Amino acid sequence: MKGQHAFYFFFLYLIFQGAFRKWLFPSLGTAIYLMQYVIAFAFYFSSKAKNSLNQYEEKPAFISLLLIYLGYAVLEMLNFRGTDIFFVQIYGLVMHFAFVPMVFNIPKVLESEEKFDTIIEWLTWILLGIFSIGILQFFSPPDAFINRYATEQDAGTYEVVVGSGGRVRIAGTFSYLATYAAFLSFILHILLYGLFSSVIRNKFRPMFLVAYAMGFMNIFMTGSRGPVGYYVITEGITVLVLLSSGQFKFLNKLIPIGISLFIVYLIIISTTAGSTALGDFSARFTNSTDLQTRIDFIPVFDGEIDPIGFGLGTGQPGIGAFLSNRNDMPVYWEKEYERLTLELGLLGYFIVMALRFVVFFTCWTIAKKVKKLEYKILALQMTMFQLPFLINLQTNIFNYIDGVLYWIAIGIVYFAYYIDLKYKAEQDKLEPTPTALYRWD
Secondary structure (H helix, E strand, O other), X not given: XXXXXXXXXXXXXXXXXXXXXXXXXXXXXXXXXXXXXXXXHHHHHHOOOOOOOHHHOOOOOOHHHHHHHHHHHHHHOOOOOOOOOHHHHHHHHHHHHOOOOHHHHHHHHHOOHHHHHHHHHHHHHHHHHHHHHHHHXXXXXXXXXXXXXXXXXXXXXXXXXXXXXXXXXXXXXXOOHHXXXXXXXXXXXXXXXXXXXXXXXXXXXXXXXXXXXXXXXXXXXXXXXXXXXXXXXXHHHHHHHXXXXXXXXXXXXXXXXXXXXXXXXXXXXXXXXXXXXXXXXXXXXXXXXXXXXXXXXXXXXXXXXXXXXXXOOOOOOOOHHHOOOHHHXXXXXXXXXXXXXXXXXXXXXXXXXXXXXXXXHHHHHHHHHOOOHHHHHHHHHHHHOOHHHHOOOOOOOOOHHHHHHHHHHHHHHHHHHHHHHHHHHHHHOOOOOOXXXXXXX
């Protein structure tokens, strides 16, 4: 299997594995979940073919810090304070690092501007179907088969989450609503890129406009305040950066871009699905009393925080049954910084966060270098997507969807940079001589 095909298969499996788990083969839920890691590694091992971007490749500037993180994690595998069941440490290593190779392999398989545009188009058609399923879920009863979760329990024996208007909070084809909301907060960036690029190139594609509107309806239908807020803020920062940069081509396209976004707004507020979803989400947002307690911009470390932690994997969701030394551990943990310090201790926490900040500023440096407007937009979007991870509001370690999309986003930033170098070289009819990025290796 070629690397390109392996990546397509992996991404489709990521989208549809929840459908297999909750609708088709509920008794095989664990096996279906674990299969994504097998497919991911099949992709890594099959994406070695040379392509037209190889001559532009740069060694990631954060590689040394990444290796320090890996080395420390391996040492923590020998920490059995939380459990003496070695499976926990192995599972933790997988959750921390399984999707890191996306950074290196994504540019290899996307290959060219034409190939990337083709991928975005077929993905958009698939998403239109996914969003339609989401809308159907929203207006179906909570006990409808289409609204079940990925659990081995019989439907009706567990509670489906209901939103402010008495309608379900949807999960789409994903296993649970939280994973679907996380996916939407990423994919809306991609759809807006498709919409912007079609306007900038004077090749307007209505499917991007419709898909973007339906995607917004779906993220409102999840009722997840965090992903909605993260997306709106990070996309808003991207637009502000573009406006402040004085990009003439972007400023010149502001009117058609503004008209397109206004049409998206009209679709949302003038359709039953859109207006109802927005109303339910607004009611949940304004009537909630727990919003402040669920947002911690600054970690609060208490006396239970340990310098070296209780071992890799001990903070992973669903691993509680394997914690043989549970009585020696803190009573409760939920937030990402609590889980990180539980596993890796304070030192490990600071290594992880240092890596995230170095990755972010590396991507920011790259995005500033990109000249072609479409790919500057893409690089900025994928850079700003990382912001919630810098303040522990999203996790690339304890949520597999966030983990996949975080590292894919970084790979896309490098892809945008390589494509831009290739474009400039073709324009100048010269071989590229890229300015080396500031290196940490």
